[in-house]
Amino acid sequence: MVKYLLKSRCNIYYRRLLMKKNDFIQEFACRLTKIICEKGYGTSRSKAGVDIKQLAKISGCSYQMARKYALGQVLPDIPVIITIAQWLGTSPSMLLFGENDALTTKRNSDNTIEIDFVTLKYILNKSIPLLYLSSDSQNVINFIVDTVYDAAHLHVDTQTIFKIIDMMISSATLLQEPGKDNKDYGTIKFK
Amino acid sequence: MAPLNLNNSMNLKMHPKILTILFNHKNEILRKLTDLRGLHYLDHISILLVNSHREIIILSITPSVEFNLIAQDLWQFDRSFDPAQFSTGQLLFWDNSYTSEYYYQLKYLKEIKHNFSLGFNVLRKIEGFYLIYSFATRSDDLNLKNYYQSIATDLYSLGDYGYKELRGLYEQYTDIVLPPCAVVDKHVSPIRNRLKLVVNNK
Numbered sequence: 001m002v003k004y005l006l007k008s009r010c011n012i013y014y015r016r017l018l019m020k021k022n023d024f025i026q027e028f029a030c031r032l033t034k035i036i037c038e039k040g041y042g043t044s045r046s047k048a049g050v051d052i053k054q055l056a057k058i059s060g061c062s063y064q065m066a067r068k069y070a071l072g073q074v075l076p077d078i079p080v081i082i083t084i085a086q087w088l089g090t091s092p093s094m095l096l097f098g099e100n101d102a103l104t105t106k107r108n109s110d111n112t113i114e115i116d117f118v119t120l121k122y123i124l125n126k127s128i129p130l131l132y133l134s135s136d137s138q139n140v141i142n143f144i145v146d147t148v149y150d151a152a153h154l155h156v157d158t159q160t161i162f163k164i165i166d167m168m169i170s171s172a173t174l175l176q177e178p179g180k181d182n183k184d185y186g187t188i189k190f191k
Numbered sequence: 192m193a194p195l196n197l198n199n200s201m202n203l204k205m206h207p208k209i210l211t212i213l214f215n216h217k218n219e220i221l222r223k224l225t226d227l228r229g230l231h232y233l234d235h236i237s238i239l240l241v242n243s244h245r246e247i248i249i250l251s252i253t254p255s256v257e258f259n260l261i262a263q264d265l266w267q268f269d270r271s272f273d274p275a276q277f278s279t280g281q282l283l284f285w286d287n288s289y290t291s292e293y294y295y296q297l298k299y300l301k302e303i304k305h306n307f308s309l310g311f312n313v314l315r316k317i318e319g320f321y322l323i324y325s326f327a328t329r330s331d332d333l334n335l336k337n338y339y340q341s342i343a344t345d346l347y348s349l350g351d352y353g354y355k356e357l358r359g360l361y362e363q364y365t366d367i368v369l370p371p372c373a374v375v376d377k378h379v380s381p382i383r384n385r386l387k388l389v390v391n392n393k
Contacts (some may be wrong), residue, residue: 012386092303096295123225146253150214153255153304156262164214172218177288178384186268 029072031098047071058087069121114134115152122162123148126169133173143172203273203307206246206364210262213254216360221357227349229331231342232335235307235327238353242272242367243319245389252393256327259300268293269301275320277314282340285310285327302327309335313346317370 033050036042041051048070056066059080068074076084078092085092121143130140147168154161206212227236236253249257259264270276271288286309289297298327304309310327325344339346361369 075295078295078303082303092299096299142225143218143221147217150217150253150255155258155259155300155304167211167214168217171214171216 025075026072027098028075029070031095032084033070035090035095039088042070048119055084059084103116113149113152119151119158119161119165120148123151123165123169126165130169140172203241203247205261205266206248208364209247209249210258212248212364213251213258213261216250217254219360220252220357224353227278227353228252229353231339231345232328232330232332234334235305235347236327236349236353237327238350238357239312239323239325240354240361240369241321241323242364242369244365244367246365247272248364250327250360252324252390253305256301256305259304260297260343263296263300264265265293265297269297271312271325272323274314274316274323275321277312277318282311282313282336282343282346284336285312288312303331309339309365313343313350315347315350320370322350322354322386324353341385362384 020093031046033048036050036055040052042049043051046052046067050070052063052067052070055070057064059066059069059076060083061069061076061080065074069076075081081095083170085095088095108110127140127144127147130143131137132139148166150168151161154164156164213388216351224236228234235251235253235256237249237253240248242248251257257266260269265271269285269288270290271283272286276288277283285301286298301307305327307327308329308331310325312323312325315322315324324346326349328341332338354393358369
């Protein structure tokens, strides 16, 4: 089952690898103009169908450059993409790749980590034995926080993330119980 | 042991179990490298070993950084994985190592996603092996590049420390004898013997 899920995910990535740079920029422009229109800045007066003047103002660039962004001739620099994403209320990932991260994976400037409820609950449930196995609770807490961080930043499907969480938690329980046999979680393969 | 011929860098390959290796030792790596976090504002440290089979083995304190690139095969478009791309004693900044075709994907997955303001690698070559020490920071200091270039010797030392701590783990995944810790101790940093320019402003 996991292998099947990985295979389907792999196909998506493989297609992405085959995508030429120009296609990538064009797709970026399509998503950009679509979201801009949804935000009410569409117009029939420009070839790109969006208010270029407004886009230029937000991007801090010239009208000509903003027009190139919207027509898929140039890809903005990363800081500009972030600014545009914030203006549009979306993520840079959505503009660049057309998808939000597999899980919400934003580490904010105030040092917080965002993670979906189901994954967090899964990690905490799996971590319960650690609290009994170790006398050093601070180490356990540090480990759990780090596991949460890694899980929140994985760019894969939820099933794979759960499998990786199992491996990470297992690495801690085995250290606490040296005599315990290494449980086989299989390997993670994409090809 | 014959040294690597990395003229054709595409001959490099990931260890078959690399995706598992990254997470199987999470706790041990965290315990052993956690002291390095915060030193010189560093938030991420990983050590990449290229053995004479041209296989890459990575142990990382933040494995999600490397995982996302490897799972999507994007690492092949990131020259910081390739020992042949390094100049002696120089830092290779991540930002300069992405191929143009996948620049944005790599920049996003490796840096923006993790809120890193700067990432860079240094190369250590020991007895036919290549060790690439990888670092990243979230510091917002504007002069980071100059700062890290000025403390390159310290960065090598941090990497050597990490390698010595993790050497036992690497041994589990390679049938080749790894450079012993003593060799790393004796190894002189490529930049250590350079003359230092002292300017007296008085």
